[in-house]
Amino acid sequence: MADQKFTKLRVEKSQGVATITIDNAPVNVLDVPLMSEIRQVLLSLRDDYKTRVIVFQSADPEFFIAHVDMALIDEPHAFDELARDAPEGLNPFQAFGEFLREQPQVTIVKLAGMARGGGAEFVAAADMTFAAMDSAGLSQCEALMGITPGGGATQYLSSRMTRGRALEIILGGDLIDASTAERYGWINRTLPDGELDGFVDRLSRNIANLPQGVIAAAKKAMPPQDLRDGFKREHDAWVGLFQLPAAEKLIRGGLAAGAQTRAGERNLETVLRSLDI
Template sequence: MNNQTYSRLHIEQDRGVATVTIDNPPVNVLDVVLMREIRHFLTSIRDDPLTRVIVFQSADPEFFIAHVDMTLIDEPHAFDEIAKATPDGLNPFQAFGELIRAQPQVTIVKLEGIARGGGAEFVAAADMTFSAIGRAGLAQCEALMGITPGGGATQYLSQRMTRGRVLEVILGADLVDAKTAERYGWVNRALPVAELDAFVGRLARNIAALPEGVIAAAKKAINAADLRDGFRREHEMWAGLFALPAAENLIRGGLQAGAQTRDGERNLERLLRGLSNHR
């Protein structure tokens, strides 16, 4: 794998496992370039018979993927190129999640830091996630920006949790710790930080070493839900709210108050709630 192809990803391959390290300082926002590079990697490796497992991790121990780049509010055509390759019935963010979900290789997230918004949707779209106790956190923080999730969270989480818990995650909009995320079904397991690397590495290598055809058979046999109607509803709700003045005001206010800086992102929920309380 030629790492020179990518500016925000570092890729290593060993014994059938591709390890993808996300590196987009300062907080790994999901911007157009990062999304494009992940899409390119997934499509380029899709038919590679020598790669059976993909492990996603972050170069930053505090942040996996912070969330979608909030500055894109000033770039309405930023996703025009990506939108050309988006299947009918999906917006670019939903299509990104579905690309991950449909990947023939097993996809594993090693979650050491925080994943919010589109980053949390990335986690939910992957086959498996293992999170670090005391360090990892997940949040669908969109409600604090005056919107609802628009990249698959409403549908992916509904496959993993009860309706009440999905509503708690989306409307409560709090950062969920690793142990709670495990209990809710958002992640497979919460593990001590010192054990995470070894556990994920062993699991990935064991899966990659399975006999030919076993991975494909398992992924096909474990039926993936048809979420098309749900994606349509999700997009309509998200787009309707995004068009209202409140969303723009909260997103711009969040950026001015320190969102997408390391200090601001460490407690983004408090930062955004502060904006709402002053409206």
């Protein structure tokens, strides 16, 4: 990994913990370069027996991962390379989440700021998430763009919470505060903003210091989840809506109204709801 050059990530290793800082200005949008670099760094760590825990954090205190790059609507072949690497039956976004979920190390998200759409799916795919009480927020905002989630949210959320709560998140399209996300089971727990770093540092180092084989045994012992049928249903629903005129109009309208700018992303749900369809 020392020879790899990342432009969207910073990677630091210490005492068995790899800390990956996401830095994709202006709002950490989940574009192809960021997805590719996260995949590369995870792959490079797969066989690194000295690294036992991977912590993801953001360089931007307001945005963890905004969502999938809406501007890719004009680049239909942008994900071709990622699609070629995806396991059969998974689209590139689902494969991205599963690649994280299958990582042998323990993966922890330190969530300060907002994670929407594909960013929220990334959070749900990680082993654990701890969030800042005042600054963190989560949203599956795809319905406000005329589509449904296509990167695993329907499956990940359904395994973490009741059907009603999952539908509330997916169809309600609201930004969910950290305390509600904890209560619903979306994340492990919330902490006061000033305590988040210290808690995650202590937990990650405690896990990294466990005897050899304990992490692998614990992850292997967890009940396996075969989500393939659910992923197919999710993909079919997402593609069917993405092909309708409303989705294109809302996505283009959202970009024109300020989505993917710092000001627009602070109140993205309001921006999208203001569009005339």
